[in-house]
Amino acid sequence: MSLDLIYFKACPFAQRTLIALGHLGLEFSKTLINPMDKPSWMFAVSPSGQVPLLKVDEQEVLFDSSVICEYLNDTAQGNLLLGDALQRAKQRCLVEFGGECQMAFAGLLAAPNEEKFNQVKTGLLKKLAWLEAQVDENGPLFAGSQLSMVDIAFAPLFLRLQHLQKVVPIFTDNDLPKISRWSMAVLEQKAVQESVEGDFSMIFKMVVGSRGKDGFVHKQMNQEK
Template identity: 35%
Template sequence: MTYPFTLISHSLCPYVQRAAIVLAEKSIPFDRTYIDLSDKPDWFKAASPLGKVPLLKTGNHRYLFESAPIVEFIDETQAERLHPDDPVERATHRAYVEFASQILNGIGALYSAADEQSFENAKHALRSKFEHLDTRIDATGPYFDRDRFSIVDAAFGPVFRYFDVFDTFTDLGIFNDLPRVRRWRCALAVRPSVANAVTNDYATLLRAFVLKKGSWITGLMLSAESESPAHSIR
């Protein structure tokens, strides 16, 4: 069966996940095509002037690129809206979607840090952003905007997924004493649209990606693996 939308994806891209989550929240069936970003096909280069995923192929065979306009297009054309109706609230939500993008940049700095000091600096910068979020999230509901799932939640689901993997080999402590963020993280983890936005081998692929980085966090992962019971058996 051919569906009206095709999401051009990469297995680890958090911005692809945003689009997948929003499509799922709208109950829109879609096809998904995965590409190797190290060996981009010619059709992809022609459709994506920035050479990045996601791309969204629409029913009229036109391609949209960049996650923000893709998500906005889906929200504007497919009921029911995930953005708030109030213009000020809608603008605030869009700002926090960008805030999520800045946190993703911070996560990139974390897993790319070459030494302990750079790693600690990146961790501190991330902690500061989550401290702000803990003051912003409403205390009465599981999501960013109380009990209403929004595009901000779609943006932060992929953010927290990184830490689900990092937690398997190191204790970053970034969410310590941040009860609202921790509650939000748990609520997003079990949301079907968020959980199903990646393939079953996501954690394995991310660990392989981190291992290949050869950065400070790579050393933490290798140290944790060497100390695990499976590695202690002779």
């Protein structure tokens, strides 16, 4: 079987699939796309024109990171989804929620001024406060010691929050102790570290400079220099 991942370098959803591929030990190739210059063939296989896409055996194409991660898990007979049908469904709910949190994070970068930034931040913190209550008491990962689909779903957000917090504080360890501990454990995972190509601080700067050009975060970042 051949697997080709079609992705943008800075895409958090593509990063989820890279983590799953690495963790599950599957062999794959990668096709890097420039988001500013998408090839026309992409629209034939991706109705939304989004990445990640997974080409299987050079024929079938799957889209949506959560679907791709589940397919990879099934293919490798992995155990990224744990427990009975209801427990697995609950993990899928959290994966979906991870996407919502990621979109809220994108809103922070895009905020044109401090007022809008604080408004979006309040929304994100509300989501994270709900999430805090769902995290395993002992950790270190979401549901204990084993990496799961929920860890993979949130890993890209945790990485981006870590970099954003160097520029603008969002929350402290005391505000969200379980998420803080969980995110540290997730970012220490080998598959998470290997999912980043090159220096992520440079990638993050590039994203802020394009997605959030002249916005609040961009200005704060430039003031830092």
